[in-house]
Amino acid sequence: MxxxxxxxxxxxxxxxxxxxxxxxxxxxxxxxxxxxxxxxxxxxxxxxxxxxxxxxxxxxxxxxxxxxxxxxxxxxxxxxxxxxxxxxxxxxxxxxxxxxLPDSLISGTSISSSIRCMRRAVLGDMFKSFDGGSKQMLNGTIVHEVFQRAATAKDFSLETLSKLADQVLQTISCLPSNSRAPSRCQDSATVVTVTELADIEENVWSPRFGLKGKIDVTARVRIQRRSHRTLEEKTVPLELKTGKESNSIEHRSQVILYTLMSLERYNPEAGFLLYLKTGNLHPVVPTHMDRRELLKLRNTLVHYIHNCVDKEKKRSRLSRLPDILTNRQTCQYCPQKINCALYERAVDGNSADVSEDVVRDFLQLETGHLTPPHLSYFSHWLLLCCLEAATMEAKNGRKRVWLRTPEESEKNGSCVGNVQLSGPVTIQSEGVFLHRFQRSSAVLQKGLANSGLASGDRIVVSDQEGRLVGLATGYLCEVSRTCVNLSKFSGVLFRLDGDEGVVGLSTHLTNLSRLMENGQDSDRLRELVVDLRPPEFISNLSSVLPREAKDTVANILKGLNKPQKQAMKKVLLSKDYTLIVGMPGTGKTTTICTLVRILHACGFSVLLTSYTHSAVDNILLKLKRFRVGFLRLGQGQKVHPDILPYTEESIRKKGVHTLSDLEQLYNKELVVATTCMGIKHPIFTRRRFDFCIVDEASQISQPICMGPLFYAKRFVLVGDHQQLPPIVQNQEARSLGMDESLFKRLELHSEAVVQLNVQYRMNRQIMSLSNSLMYEGRLECGSERAATALLTLPFLVSVQSELSSYSKTDPQHDLAWIQATLLPSNPVCFLDCSMVPALESVEQGGVSNHTEAALIHKLLSLLIKAGCKPSDIGVIAPYRLQLKSISALLQSSAFTGVEVNTVDRYQGRDKSLIVFSFVKSTAEEGNLGELLKDWRRLNVAITRAKHKLLMVGSATTLRRYAPVEKLLNHLQQENMISLKHIIPL
DNA sequence: TCTCTGCGCAGAGGA
Missing domain, CATH: 2.40.50 (OB fold (Dihydrolipoamide Acetyltransferase, E2P))
Structure with missing residues (x-):
């Protein structure tokens, strides 16, 4: 039994x-x-x-x-x-x-598209298709825009319409053929009159039904029923359609979903479809059956979206999708055709044997150009991305906006509740509104200034009670100011939540799908990335270097060291790609800047990218000084202030009126710079570049890194795989290789690699740590000056004598170790707290070590007293919570300027003095944690200091981490200082 | 066992 x-x-x-x-x-x-x-x-x-x-x-x-x-x-x-x-x-x-799964909000259009093909709706959620859309879609967008503007202005006269059309696009020839104000709907029994517009493009999140959408027009209508001889006022959604007047199930379903998702806002009993071609208004009155069937479709859709991987014997694999339709007519215009075929072959390569002829022909047509290795690269990365997406979705913070009360969210600093509109709403620019919010008087004393929200953050506006969720999104301009239009809610109490957004991995998947396309750009990149075809080089520089540029180039090269010069040469000779390994402190940014100058001088066009905005801007800030022109693409909010004048936004403000103006703006500069994710910009539908440079390449995952590479003939990846890899949250995805960058993958072709190994950052002793840990002695100092540079402590003598006298009066305290630690001539110190002991404390959300924090506080007080500038000091720890506890001790003004940050955030930067807190110190076995096991993270941590590196940790615990053990073994006797007890000062 | 940066959005029609 x-x-x-x-x-x-x-x-x-x-x-x-x-x-x-x-x-x-x-x-x-x-x-x-x-x-x-x-x-x-x-x-x-x-x-x-x-x-x-x-x-x-x-x-x-x-x-x-x-x-x-x-x-x-x-x-x-x-x-x-x-x-x-x-x-x-x-x-x-x-x-x-x-x-x-109600917290996964599904859009109205996804659901209505699933009526015809569930498979397409699921794929549509994974892959955002790249194709620019059709003429009809462009027309639709324009007409929508014109109508909505006319409606806002309450003027549908032909003159106004054509004026508005001119504003929307200077060259327009397509207007709604019927341009009267469409405000009446008549059937025999009722007359509906639109009396007022409540909103345009209203954003609705409905966590109750798991729906979201944007409502074209929210209108107030007067309904007159002949039979009842009554008048009724209602607020209803209006869906605009510019195409054929089909009154189809899809169109009607969209309206039904809008009535459902706005139930809590104004409980509409009906909605309307407005066909702009004819001006006809069709009422849509949903029944329980309609809603029931649409919600059932939603449930099926959300099920497929959430279960794209299933586990079998502890190994994940891609799940089956809904079946492929065999109705070729429906599939003809499907934007997901290629993904549909790819997925089918990726999940089960043999399915073609069993499926029908139509399906087999379809698969052959869409994927016949691909070899098995191509398909397995695709399915491998698709699986990795789905795994990672699932982990990210579980942590997705957006649902907190409706699941957590503002009070709960305020505690972790991601929200400000109980705010009211104060003062008038002003228009900042076309469609951008400036709002002022103020704490309602009841909670005024708490103030807004020290909420976790800072200017520049993206925020979501909702009402306090949770009825109007996601009313609007915008940016925080200053504390208590945002840019969204909410003038109709003057009496409402709001909450503002920081919006992490739902990024998902659609860019990854879109790039992967693109890599599999049948076309020149994709074929070439597939060959290099998937087939790993060896890169080719030409043998002679003279054929690439234009005669008139020779002098300029020679001049630019003068300032470079040997490996840097080699890198320039290799890039110029490359036919496919070059990998530049930039070891710590070897002047990567300078090298890239110089490279761009040379390419620019030769008349080559360059697409300059990196993963982060700050890395892109760092290069541009240098470039700017050499009078090299460039165009910076990207959100102004994220761009460095000094680079703002080079953004499209700023240039447009100076006047871009015609298509040729725009064309000029996009084509004028040889150099275009953006982040890897910024490649959805329309410029890339037209322009191709001679070179693409990707900085931080060793930190970018393969599918993202390849994004910009589609647009260039040759590329240069700059990075160092001995530093931090791409961050992957899902354990299984990481173990299956998701943290391998394209830089690392291509590195096996050593002929494409140039190493920058001459560094100017660290003095000899600090450099030797990294040399023994990672670089096997390849790292060299660029000058004797760099090799021997030490920390300057002008008042050290007085601090030392103070310490000596303290030791004398209190002989049981031997402070010689502190005196040794402070000495600039002792550039590397490891302070071993094993004996103190300084145990870590594990809390929810991280690990910290209060004893180490206290020790660091003391050391910094003395160092600053001895004359070290706070801005020359960096404190690094692997864990966020430790940063918090250290920062808490450094509140006094004496420490202003000291920068406390994680290893990850310090990558690419340096400070004269670095103090590193290892944190981990535990008596028990096991539970070591992942972070310190990574050789690369340790390598980054110890290569940030120019003149002095102080490390604080418990050697006995740390020896259990292989990388730290190697480091400790390398340290000489004089570098190791063992603390016997907690500092008495 | 905890490291974090990218993203505008859903919908614009066509069978």
Whole structure:
């Protein structure tokens, strides 16, 4: 018997009985239930659910009349609509809804597109297609814009329309053929008149139904029913259509979904479809059946989106998608064609054997140009991205906007609640509004200044009660100011949440899909990236170097050291790519800047990119000084102030009126700079470059790094794989190689690699640490001056004598170790706290070590007293929580300027003096943590100091980390200082 | 066991 029971348990997919930390459950209107059990019977399904994290008490939910087909699993979160009879919910034909995974908001268009093809809707969620769209779509966008502007101005006269059209686009020939104000809808029984516009492009998030969308027009209407002889005022959604007047299920479904998602805002009973070609207004009055069927579609869609990987024997693999349609007509215009075929072959390469002829022909047509290695590269990275996306989704902070109260969110600094509009809303520029918010008087004393939100942050505006979620998004201009239009809510209390956004990995997947396309750019890149075809070089410089540029180039080269010169030469000779390894302190930025100058002088066009905005701007700031012109693409909010004049936004302000003006703006500069993610810019539909340079390349994941490479004939990757790799959150994805950058992958072709090994940052002793840890002695000092540079401490003598006298009066305290530590002539010190002891403390959200923090505080006080400038000091720790505890001790003004940051954030930067807190110190075995196991992170940490590096940690614990052990073994006796007890000062 | 930067968005029509 026991044996049997064991077997049955094994068969059922075992889901954790415990609810994970990030899941938030609740009862009430916006309830969230956890599914504990699913029992299937013919014709119905019973769920055991609970809205309490303790999973007690439980309730039941009976699904029937088609609802039993809902793909709900144990461990899912669901939302219940309808009512329960003492804990027993019923969802059937007549009543109730079940919303699966309600915190994944699905857009109205996704759902309506799933009516025709569920597979397309799922793929559409994964891959944002790149194709610029059709003429009709462009026309649609323009006409929408014109209509909405005319509606705002309440003027539909032909003159106004054509004026507005001119504003939208200078060259326009397509206007709605019927330009009268479309405000009436008549059928025999009712007359509907639009009386007022409440909003344009209203953004709606509906966590109750798991929906989101943008409503073209929200209108106030007067409904006159002949039979009742009554007048009714209503607010309703209006969906504009510029194409054929089809009144199709898709169009109507969109409207039905809009009425559902705005239920809490104004409870519309109906919505309208407005066809601009004819001016006809079609009422859409949703029935329970309509809503029921659309929510069922939503549930199926969200199920596929969330379960794109499944686990078999602890190994994840891609799940099957809904079947491919065999109706070629529907597929003809599908933008997901290639992804549809790729996915089919990626998941099951042999499926072509069993499928129908039409499908086989389709697969051949779309993917026939690809070899098995290509397909497996695609499916491998697709799996990695799906794994990573799942981890990111679980942590997705956006749902906190509706699941957490503002008070809860304020505690971790991501929110400001209880604010009111104060003062008038002003228009900043076209469609951008400036709002002022103020704490309502009840909570005024708390103030806004020290919330976690800072100017430049993206924020989401919602109402305090959670009825109007995601009303608008915008940027925080100054504390208490934002740019969104909310003038209609003058009496409402708002909350502002920091918006991390939902990035997902759609750029990764889009790039991967692009790599598989059948076309010149993709074919070439596939050959280099996937097939690893060896890069080719030409043999003679004279053929690439224009005669008139020779002198200029020679002049520029003068300032470079030998390996830097080699790098320049290699790039010029390359036909495919060059990899530049920039070891710490070897002047990567200078090298890139010089490279751009040379290429520019030769008349080559250059696409200059990096992963982060700051890295892009660092190069541009240098470039600017050499009078090399460039165009900087990207959000002004993120760009360095000194680079702002070079952005498209700023140049446009000076007057770009015609298409040729725009063309000029995009083509004028040889050098265009942006981040790797910024490649969706329209400039890339036209322009190709001679060279693409990618900085920070060893920190960028392969699918992102290849993005800009599509647009250039040759590329240069700059990085150092001995420093930090791309960050991958999902453990399995990391173990399957997601943290291998393209830089690392291509490095096997050593003929393409140039090493910059001459460094000017560290003095000899500091450099030798890194040399023994990572570079096997290859790193060299560029000058005797750099090699011997020491920290300057003008008042050291007085500090030392103070310490001596303290030692004399208190002989039990031997302070000689501090005196030794302070000496500039002792550039590397490891302060061993094993004996103190200085134990770490593990809290939720991180690890810290208060003793190390206190020690660092003392050391810095003395060093600053001895004359070290606070701005020359950097404090580094691997864990955020430790930074917090150190910063807390450095509050006094004496420390202003000391920069406390993580290893990761210090990459690419340096300071004269660096103090590194290892934090980890534990008596027990195990639980070592990942961060310090990484050789590369340690390498970064010890190569940030120019003149002096102080390390604080417990050698006995740290020896258990292989990289730290190697470091400790290298340290000479005089570098190791063992502390016996806590400092007495 | 905790390191973090990118992103505008959903929808613009066509069968």
């Amino acid at each position: 026991d044996h049997n029971e064991g077997l049955i348990k094994e068969e059922k997919p075992k889901k954790p009985r415990k609810v994970p930390d990030h899941v938030i459950l609740s009862g009430g209107l916006n309830n969230r239930y956890w599914v504990l059990e699913v029992e299937e019977r013919p014709g119905h399904k019973t769920l055991t659910i609970s809205c309490s994290k303790s999973l007690h008490p439980t309730e039941t939910c009976l699904l029937k009349d088609g609802w039993e087909m809902t793909p709900v699993c144990c461990g899912d979160v669901v939302h219940m609509e309808g009512h329960s009879d003492s804990g027993a919910w019923l969802v059937d034909r007549e009543q109730g809804f079940l919303v699966l």
